[in-house]
Amino acid sequence: MTISNNALSGALAAQAALNVVSQNIANSQTKGYTRQGVLLVAVPPQSGQLSGGNGVQIGSLLRFSDSYKSQQMWRANSDLGQRSQVQPYLTQMEKVMSDDKSSISYGIDTFFKALNAAGVDPTSSPLRQAVITAADSMSQQINSIYNVTANQLISVQQQQNAILPSLNESLAGIAALNQQIVAVGASGSNTSALIDQREQLIDKVASQIGVEVITNPDGSAAVSLKTGQPLVVGNTASSINYDTTSGSRVLTATFAGTKFSLDDTKVSGQLGGLADYKANTLLPLQKSISEVAEQMSAKVNAVLTSGLKSDGTPGQALLEFNPTSATGLLQIATGFQTTDLAFSSDGTPGDSGNLQKLIDIKGQPITLTTLGSVLLGDADTQIVGQLGIDSQQNQAQLKTATTIRTQAEDDWKSTSAVNTDEEAINLVEFQNMYQANMKVIAVANSLFDSTLQMFG
Structure with missing residues (x-):
């Protein structure tokens, strides 16, 4: 009878709908689940x-997803990954370089104060020793801060290397899920759970490196860098690594046997943030510290070697600059004694003509690659000031990126997340639909029995 068939189809449809509602409710707290x-x-x-x-029949299973909102969420995660990865390094450098007692400025000021104090009695051995001690302390402070930059450089490279295995694993996972989704979709089965897994992997990749995603008609997703290089196409994934065969670290992506060279400062995400910090902040900072040490030591040594000791012999270099050392960039010349300080300009005992030239060095200009011409006494202050600006800008961008990511997640949830109140309403509605159809079946059975009795 048609009435029975209609009611049966309605009961089965309600049962299928209730199954979907129960799945939504069961996964209401599952991260990344799409209702x-x-x-x-x-x-x-x-x-x-x-x-x-x-x-009635089930026309299709629906997956409540908005590709635009997903893309916005992934882009926001890329910016957040880039800014959050860099800030700890900036904060550490800013704190170390601006410390009142361990900064380069403090070391330089202390050295020139010792020189000024020696002007009271240029022949005094304790005052001369104070100059050497201050010079050694200044050297150690410069070395210590330079060593922090060297350690940061190692840490950045280690962090970059640590990201790559996870990134490549996620790309391979996306490719494998593409293959499963195409196969399962072709058989008419539900692919929603597989797509959820893939989108979570894409979100993870987006935090590590900036991506663009296109969903194909067959259900597969094509993932590429913002510059166009492919990362995942169908069931084929790229492998991203650092190539050091040329003697320098070059980021490469190998896809289907073809290798692409990438500018790692432009790839965004955690990987791009680290590379940008290394290239545009850390290495220039390292160079500036080295240039301060080199030019200051050259000026001090030039004045000392042009002067005369108390015994009338030519002066000796006080400082040794070693650009190849991360821990001993600047140090006191081996065996240097208080009598080696050439404070005299004419050889007369007690003369401080050359000492005054040493004191004047603090107000002389030096040239830094990042800042141009600056006074020696102001060089560290300007370096720290620029570092502070970079840190403040990144903090502001990090705050913005965090807000945008939160908004993007909320937008995604408004479409794709499970609302238990809505599902409770759906549960009641489909339960009523099921019970109503079962009553129709009961009526149909009663009518059928009555018909049989008429011919009994």
């Missing part, structure tokens, strides 16, 4: 049949 629904479609009557129709 699902059913599309009910009326079955029309057969041609030539005069009836209301042949019941």
Whole structure:
């Protein structure tokens, strides 16, 4: 009977809808889960049949997803990854370089104060020793801060290397899921859970490196860098690594046997943030510290070697600059004694003509690659000031990126997340639908029994 068939189809449809509702409720707290629904479609009557129709059927399973909102969430995660990865390094350098007692400025000021104090009695051995001690202390402070930059450089490279295995694993996972989604989708089965897994991997990749994603008609997702190089196409994934065969670290992506060279400062995400910090902040900072040490030592040594000791012999260099050392960039010349300080300009005992030239060095200009011409006494202050500006800018951008990411997640949830209140309403509605159809079946059975009794 048509009435029974209609009611049975309605009961089965309600049962299928209840199954979807129960799946949504069960996963209401599952990270990355996209809510699902059913599309009910009326079955029309057969041609030539005069009836209301042949019941209802499940037209399709719905997956409530907005690709635009997903893309916005991934882009926001890329910016957040870039800014958050860099800030700890900036904060550490800013704190170390601006410390009142361990900064380069403090060391330089202390050295020149010792020189000024020696002017009271240029022949005094304790005052001369104070100059050497201050010079050694200044050297150690410069070395200590330079060593922090060297350690940061190692840490940045280690962190970059640590990101790559996870990144490559995620790319391979996306490619494998692409293959599963295409196969399962072709068989008519539900691919929502597989797509959720893939989108979580894409979100993870986006935090590590900036990506663009295109979903193909067959259900697969094509993932590429913002500059266009492919990362995942179908079931084929790229492998991203640092190539050091040329003697320098070059980021490369190998896809289907073809290797692409990448500018790691432009790839965004955690990897791009680290590379940008290394290239545009850390290495220039290292160079500036080295240039301060080199030019100051050259000026001090030039004045000392042009002067005369108390015994009338030529002076000796006080400082040794070693650009190849991360821990001993600047140090006191081996065996240097208080009597080696050439404070005299004419050889007369007690003369401080050359000492005054040493004191004047603090107000002389030096040339830094990052800042141009600056006074020696102001060089560290300007370096720290620029570092502070970089840190403040990154903090502001990090705050903005965090806000945008939160908003993007909220937008995604408004479409794709499970709302338990809505699902509770759906649960009641489909339960009522099921019970109503079962009553129709009961009525149909009663009518059938009555008909049989008429012929009994």
